[in-house]
Amino acid sequence: MRSIRICLLIPRSGAAGLWAPSAEACGRLAVDEINRISGILRRPVELRIVNAGETGATAGRAARDAIEIDGADGIVGMLPSFARDSVARAARGRVPFIYTPQFEGHSTLDVMATGETAEELLVPAIQWLSEAKRARRYFLCGNDYVWPRASHHIARALIARFGGTVTGEYYLPVGQHDFDEILDRIKVTRSDVVLPYFLGSDCIAFNRAFCAAGLSSRVLRFSSAIDETVAYGLDVNETENIYATSSYYASIRSRNNGAFLERYHTAFGDSPPPVNAFGQSCYEGIHSLAALIEEAACLDARQLTRLYGRTFQQRTARGDQARSVVGGRHPIHLAQIDGYDFSIISGR
Template sequence: MGNPTARTGAPWRVGLLFSKTGITSVIEQTQLQASILAIEEINAAGGINGRELRAIHYDPGSSTAGFAQHAKRLMIDDGVTTIFGCYTSSSRKAVLPVVERLNGLLWYPTLYEGFEYSPNIIYTGAAPNQNSVALSQYLLKTYGNRFFLIGSDYIYPRESNRVIGELVRMAGGAVVGERYVGLRAQRRDFLPLMRECGQLRPSVIFSTVVGEATTHLYQAYADAGFDPRIMPIASLTTTEAEIGAMGPDVGCGHITAAPYFEAVDSDVNRAFVGRYKKRFGSDQTTNMCVEAAYFQVHIFARALAMTNSIETDCLRPMVLGSAFEAPQGQITINPMCGHTDLWTRLGRANGDGKFDIFWQSRVPVGADPYLVGYGAQVA
């Protein structure tokens, strides 16, 4: 494949695959903004070895087929070898064979279900051992052992619910219900599920609903008159972006596990949040997907500066094992699995549309995407 950046002084070209339209654009738009911010910062500092970093962005429209189509377009027509993008696991799995066949490098800044490895993907979002384990332990101890699982109907929610179900059962708990809704689910689709929760009285509703449907789930919960102090919705996917869309009053009191919240108390994070709001508006909030999309571009840039080659076979070995002071804290690309050693935090949404962090790990949690450290029952 010809590399259009081979000429000295020509821009380094990378691809961005995040949706500005469609059902998951509420979160993908924030990932796109974070990527743009990082690229602008790199260029303002002189680029990489004196060469500008230039992004080519296509909008997949939240369509799995669109992600595959545009990944091929980037790599074949545009000659790009590095792509930052994808939110849903379905979109990642659509792009995976493209980057493997054409030897590209996909940087994936989203939590996911684990149980995957590709030498052509750098995973910068949380794996289940970095969110599900701590969250399930806290919920079992604090609220009880009866879990009702609600998810969007695709790969990530089904696999994540399989993991959380095993963690709950290993601790002596029970899954009293497991239901799935379409990605375009409306508030009316959640009403029968809320009636079922009213009858079963679970200790916790565990949500792996994504996109616009998240708003409808939490609004249906509020309409049903449930109390998050007694039976909260706990999630891995509900960020500051979704809380903003549903309204802080609707989201208040519910729980999310994530490596990062806007409320992380550090100078590095406060400076990052300030730059993000200055660039995209004071009403914008950061979130875990924003933060991963941001720091992964900077890790890429550091590796590229050392290799001076954007070809995957040169770049990837330099990426593996690299560390970075991210807004969440010090993180490392784990050289054993291409995933990232991240922090684990639990947050409760407050009336301002943010999260109050009430627990966090003492050190970054090593990536364990196959849950090797948590028993064969989970695997």
């Protein structure tokens, strides 16, 4: 009996490449857990980790090759939004496609998204910044593609709702690190908060430049794009006054997360790639795909897509073997970075 082949499609280079080690580790852990139980449909699961490259075109080609050459039965993708539709077109009607990271909140084609939307992540943060920090002047900046622009479009409406003003908006192509104009505008506009939505290593570069410009002690930073992996790329002093939201942090204290971290460290030792929301999303995405296939009792992409959003058994780091919804929502946690620790402020 042939194994079920799952393609984990992740960028191994470029701005998003810094998440590849944790994504791969979390993906392997998920497949090992599935195989230890009984596989999928009582068939062993084989994980193929495929490099999505740095563009939508490379991701689309990688997805087509995974289906046509490697015989993938399903694709789990942790990749930037600009690559999502290329993969969806390659997979459409052929194999199911689970898209795992946080995203702007709208997608086309047959994409089953398990990540949080920009609105879910922004609402509690901007409300808290407005009420707890009395923030009124917000500067928006990030990479020039759909996720940062759409997220900031949502942020503009929320900032106005809570009595704030947008002082400026500026975008740079992915991979470009000339931040002088952005930093000058932040200074001139006397902004209270900056919302930097840069991707991966670009986010690290921006926050280093922000600190070097002497802004970190007097201007708050908030972004759902900042996670443990990004924080570890900064010096301790460069994390001052950074706030973030996510549905998952390694620092969340719960029985489910504690058990997940124990399994993770048992599998990969004392110094594995840092656990973070982007990597954990691959673990959850693979378990979600397994749950969908088991529920449908087949591999047919269209049948699985019709089940998307239904409630049934699914394993996650946030709700181990709980009755949950594939494609459903999780609590959002607001955190402040304290050195390299994410201290949870509130959850909703």
